[in-house]
Amino acid sequence: MNKTIQSGIGKSALQLVLANSHEIEDTKTRVIESDYSFCTGKTGSMDMQKVVSAIETAAKRNEIIDETLYREMHALYHAILEALEGVTRGQVLLGDVMRTVGLRFSVVRGRPYENEAEGEWIAVALYGTIGAPIRGLEHETTGLGINHI
Amino acid sequence: MNKTIQSGIGKSALQLVLANSHEIEDTKTRVIESDYSFCTGKTGSMDMQKVVSAIETAAKRNEIIDETLYREMHALYHAILEALEGVTRGQVLLGDVMRTVGLRFSVVRGRPYENEAEGEWIAVALYGTIGAPIRGLEHETTGLGINHI
Amino acid sequence: MNKTIQSGIGKSALQLVLANSHEIEDTKTRVIESDYSFCTGKTGSMDMQKVVSAIETAAKRNEIIDETLYREMHALYHAILEALEGVTRGQVLLGDVMRTVGLRFSVVRGRPYENEAEGEWIAVALYGTIGAPIRGLEHETTGLGINHI
Amino acid sequence: MNKTIQSGIGKSALQLVLANSHEIEDTKTRVIESDYSFCTGKTGSMDMQKVVSAIETAAKRNEIIDETLYREMHALYHAILEALEGVTRGQVLLGDVMRTVGLRFSVVRGRPYENEAEGEWIAVALYGTIGAPIRGLEHETTGLGINHI
Amino acid sequence: MNKTIQSGIGKSALQLVLANSHEIEDTKTRVIESDYSFCTGKTGSMDMQKVVSAIETAAKRNEIIDETLYREMHALYHAILEALEGVTRGQVLLGDVMRTVGLRFSVVRGRPYENEAEGEWIAVALYGTIGAPIRGLEHETTGLGINHI
Amino acid sequence: MNKTIQSGIGKSALQLVLANSHEIEDTKTRVIESDYSFCTGKTGSMDMQKVVSAIETAAKRNEIIDETLYREMHALYHAILEALEGVTRGQVLLGDVMRTVGLRFSVVRGRPYENEAEGEWIAVALYGTIGAPIRGLEHETTGLGINHI
Numbered sequence: 012m013n014k015t016i017q018s019g020i021g022k023s024a025l026q027l028v029l030a031n032s033h034e035i036e037d038t039k040t041r042v043i044e045s046d047y048s049f050c051t052g053k054t055g056s057m058d059m060q061k062v063v064s065a066i067e068t069a070a071k072r073n074e075i076i077d078e079t080l081y082r083e084m085h086a087l088y089h090a091i092l093e094a095l096e097g098v099t100r101g102q103v104l105l106g107d108v109m110r111t112v113g114l115r116f117s118v119v120r121g122r123p124y125e126n127e128a129e130g131e132w133i134a135v136a137l138y139g140t141i142g143a144p145i146r147g148l149e150h151e152t153t154g155l156g157i158n159h160i
Numbered sequence: 161m162n163k164t165i166q167s168g169i170g171k172s173a174l175q176l177v178l179a180n181s182h183e184i185e186d187t188k189t190r191v192i193e194s195d196y197s198f199c200t201g202k203t204g205s206m207d208m209q210k211v212v213s214a215i216e217t218a219a220k221r222n223e224i225i226d227e228t229l230y231r232e233m234h235a236l237y238h239a240i241l242e243a244l245e246g247v248t249r250g251q252v253l254l255g256d257v258m259r260t261v262g263l264r265f266s267v268v269r270g271r272p273y274e275n276e277a278e279g280e281w282i283a284v285a286l287y288g289t290i291g292a293p294i295r296g297l298e299h300e301t302t303g304l305g306i307n308h309i
Numbered sequence: 310m311n312k313t314i315q316s317g318i319g320k321s322a323l324q325l326v327l328a329n330s331h332e333i334e335d336t337k338t339r340v341i342e343s344d345y346s347f348c349t350g351k352t353g354s355m356d357m358q359k360v361v362s363a364i365e366t367a368a369k370r371n372e373i374i375d376e377t378l379y380r381e382m383h384a385l386y387h388a389i390l391e392a393l394e395g396v397t398r399g400q401v402l403l404g405d406v407m408r409t410v411g412l413r414f415s416v417v418r419g420r421p422y423e424n425e426a427e428g429e430w431i432a433v434a435l436y437g438t439i440g441a442p443i444r445g446l447e448h449e450t451t452g453l454g455i456n457h458i
Numbered sequence: 459m460n461k462t463i464q465s466g467i468g469k470s471a472l473q474l475v476l477a478n479s480h481e482i483e484d485t486k487t488r489v490i491e492s493d494y495s496f497c498t499g500k501t502g503s504m505d506m507q508k509v510v511s512a513i514e515t516a517a518k519r520n521e522i523i524d525e526t527l528y529r530e531m532h533a534l535y536h537a538i539l540e541a542l543e544g545v546t547r548g549q550v551l552l553g554d555v556m557r558t559v560g561l562r563f564s565v566v567r568g569r570p571y572e573n574e575a576e577g578e579w580i581a582v583a584l585y586g587t588i589g590a591p592i593r594g595l596e597h598e599t600t601g602l603g604i605n606h607i
Numbered sequence: 608m609n610k611t612i613q614s615g616i617g618k619s620a621l622q623l624v625l626a627n628s629h630e631i632e633d634t635k636t637r638v639i640e641s642d643y644s645f646c647t648g649k650t651g652s653m654d655m656q657k658v659v660s661a662i663e664t665a666a667k668r669n670e671i672i673d674e675t676l677y678r679e680m681h682a683l684y685h686a687i688l689e690a691l692e693g694v695t696r697g698q699v700l701l702g703d704v705m706r707t708v709g710l711r712f713s714v715v716r717g718r719p720y721e722n723e724a725e726g727e728w729i730a731v732a733l734y735g736t737i738g739a740p741i742r743g744l745e746h747e748t749t750g751l752g753i754n755h756i
Numbered sequence: 757m758n759k760t761i762q763s764g765i766g767k768s769a770l771q772l773v774l775a776n777s778h779e780i781e782d783t784k785t786r787v788i789e790s791d792y793s794f795c796t797g798k799t800g801s802m803d804m805q806k807v808v809s810a811i812e813t814a815a816k817r818n819e820i821i822d823e824t825l826y827r828e829m830h831a832l833y834h835a836i837l838e839a840l841e842g843v844t845r846g847q848v849l850l851g852d853v854m855r856t857v858g859l860r861f862s863v864v865r866g867r868p869y870e871n872e873a874e875g876e877w878i879a880v881a882l883y884g885t886i887g888a889p890i891r892g893l894e895h896e897t898t899g900l901g902i903n904h905i
């Protein structure tokens with residue numbers, strides 16, 4: 012079985028943000044069974060800085076990453092930025108181009124490769140809506156960033 | 161119920177590419193129940209043109225879009241490009257920067273908004289791996305593009 | 310006659326922003342004769358959000374688009390963003406990189422294709438100056454975005 | 459009179475590519491009266507390199523720039539790239555993302571500022587169509603690049 | 608001897624920002640011997656506008672460029688922006704994506720080509736750190752922009 | 757002493773590509789004294805894939821990275837891409853936009869932080885020329901990418 016695709020760290024992260032309310036417990040159980048640690052949360056803003064900050068804070072508070080180590084923060088940061096590329100699709104801008112997001116996020120950490128020497132990786136998944144700062148004038152958006160840690 | 165998030169066109173598209181083999185039939189049934197039409201497929205290449213072409217061809221052959229109408233092709237094209245931004249995260253390049261993708265794709269068409277006047281929309285979801293052109297030197301990647309049609 | 314090029318929606322939008330004062334009435338007449346509806350305006354700012362907002366507000370007030378329909382706002386929004394790519398040429402940023410714009414804009418709506426089934430499209434044209442926030446330290450800039458509606 | 463806007467080098471370049479066949483002679487006369495030198499041409503390709511090359515070759519052959527001086531070639535090159543940002547709106551790619559262009563181009567050289575010390579500048583304007591490599595599946599596009607020389 | 612590489616304007620600019628304290632005088636002497644004029648400085652901010660402004664101000668105060676001529680300001684501005692692309696590697700954003708820089712900068716002006724007709728060029732070099740707004744959570748970064756003046 | 761800046765991994769990488777022939781041995785000695793391992797090389801092409809490949813191959817052959825571990829290849833790959841952003845300043849394209857590079861490169865591996873727990877990092881530095889595919893029509897360019905390994 013190819014773990015990367017069957018129960019990959021990225022797929023796990025995506026399933027955590029895509030799960031509807033009645034599916035969320037099953038999804039969390041499956042991710043834990045894959046030996047991944049994770050946290051989830053919500054963030055909404057026209058200010059990209061707040062989105063980045065919300066994800067970093069959640070990952071630190073839930074001890075998914077060790078905030079005293081720059082290498083862990085660096086791995087997380089680039090995974091967040093890569094996920095935001097998918098959300099923004101071209102220019103990593105929100106309020107500056109008059110749009111806002113409402114996002115669920117997940118940060119997943121673990122060993123997605125069978126070779127133990129590949130070590131730990133981190134995945135950041137985002138799913139929600141992007142659009143004008145007027146309720147309903149929005150469509151779905153997603154993003155996934157993956158990095159070695 | 162907020163259809164956009166609960167059974168949104170984007171979420172449907174993502175679930176179609178994320179489903180493992182034993183989940184695929186259930187997922188398809190749910191998408192059909194949401195009154196969306198769709199197609200799915202696979203494409204793998206170092207050549208971005210082949211990826212774009214594979215998705216366009218599948219959408220035409222499965223009559224998800226009417227290839228004789230430019231407005232439909234235009235809607236699909238921009239949805240594909242937006243999905244590729246998520247996959248490539250910065251520069252929409254594959255072989256030129258020495259990387260290759262192996263992707264499942266879905267194209268979903270339908271009415272994601274309760275207001276009938278919002279009409280039809282299209283979603284393109286991509287999920288798979290991106291990495292060096294050497295088996296195993298790759299990680300997961302995803303992208304979602306959404307457009308009115 | 311190939312309407313797309315001879316009296317295209319994009320060319321019409323560009324001519325509306327390029328016309329000198331003695332040419333503007335003739336230009337408007339020609340655009341009306343092509344069965345396009347349109348509005349024009351001016352905006353100047355170091356704040357990209359104000360530029361986007363000025364164009365959206367003008368298009369809504371002049372009923373070029375129906376602001377209660379997201380599909381129309383979505384079509385307009387992406388046309389604006391594409392036009393701004395031409396104005397900024399690389400990074401859709403103004404004040405953040407210490408530059409300001411003074412722009413005339415036009416929003417044109419209509420049927421640029423002979424095939425009726427192609428339906429309505431929208432064009433956003435921008436023309437003016439970009440440069441340092443000091444009078445005279447600036448050069449011309451333009452941008453055009455086109456979308457199906 | 460503010461020459462920059464009234465008969466600016468950028469506006470002149472745009473008018474040369476926008477002129478319909480019965481307007482082209484008048485437009486050229488006006489540009490010559492503004493003491494600008496210029497050349498115009500056409501290029502169509504899925505290969506961006508051919509587009510860049512066609513414009514450079516025309517500017518050299520028509521002696522708009524001195525090809526033995528790198529500073530002139532450098533000024534032209536960056537003006538071309540900036541114009542292509544407007545044409546491509548995000549990723550400066552054609553065939554790689556399955557699209558093609560058919561463009562008219564102009565290269566205009568002269569003194570757009572009243573202060574003689576501002577010296578010579580160059581403008582590159584592009585106007586035409588971009589779309590799928592199938593006739594008719596295309597919409598208009600434009601771009602303008604300006605540089606000191 | 609190929610001056611471009613041996614004592615190029617870009618290499619000179621980079622050496623000025625890379626020199627450790629005991630090397631700085633020697634480096635300045637070498638740059639002066641190459642007949643370049645230059646200035647150096649430091650800037651640190653989460654606000655990109657302040658970084659651009661600090662470099663422009665230093666270049667004006669030290670009379671590396673003539674601030675009354677737009678062509679000189681334009682040459683400097685684009686050289687700064689190109690240097691910032693190297694520093695930010697993808698999106699020219701700092702605080703918006705929750706990061707800050709501490710940079711040394713140099714602006715060098717002179718004749719890097721043996722052919723006198725190539726005239727004057729300008730180089731902007733940046734070197735320092737980029738990272739989270741927390742001391743130590745940062746790594747090195749550099750950028751170089753070059754333009755004819 | 758702040759190792760990051762005084763004898764940082766990025767500064768070391770840059771000095772290796774900037775050193776003139778009579779300085780190269782001293783520079784290598786200093787880098788070795790900082791306990792970094794490294795390799796250097798040259799690559800020139802209009803084809804970005806060849807540039808990426810030349811750097812990857814040198815890093816593998818000189819055992820700077822372990823090519824059997826994807827985490828090491830992944831760290832190197834993103835460092836290369838970040839360095840190329842500095843070289844290309846906007847669009848990571850060479851021949852497609854009619855330009856070529858002649859580059860010296862270095863790959864440096866080691867522990868740039870005093871805290872042992874920060875582990876190993878990798879730096880990729882590039883320095884050389886970029887320009888038209890005609891000898892002499894080129895200017896200097898540089899780029900630096902840094903990643904945890």
Ligand SMILES: [Mg+2]
Pocket residue numbers: 157158299830834
């Ligand atoms: Mg990666």
Ligand SMILES: [Mg+2]
Pocket residue numbers: 150306383387
């Ligand atoms: Mg959209």
Ligand SMILES: [Mg+2]
Pocket residue numbers: 234238455456597
């Ligand atoms: Mg389009």
Ligand SMILES: [Mg+2]
Pocket residue numbers: 448604681685
């Ligand atoms: Mg400019």
Ligand SMILES: [Mg+2]
Pocket residue numbers: 532536753754895
């Ligand atoms: Mg250049």
Ligand SMILES: [Mg+2]
Pocket residue numbers: 085089746902
């Ligand atoms: Mg980094």
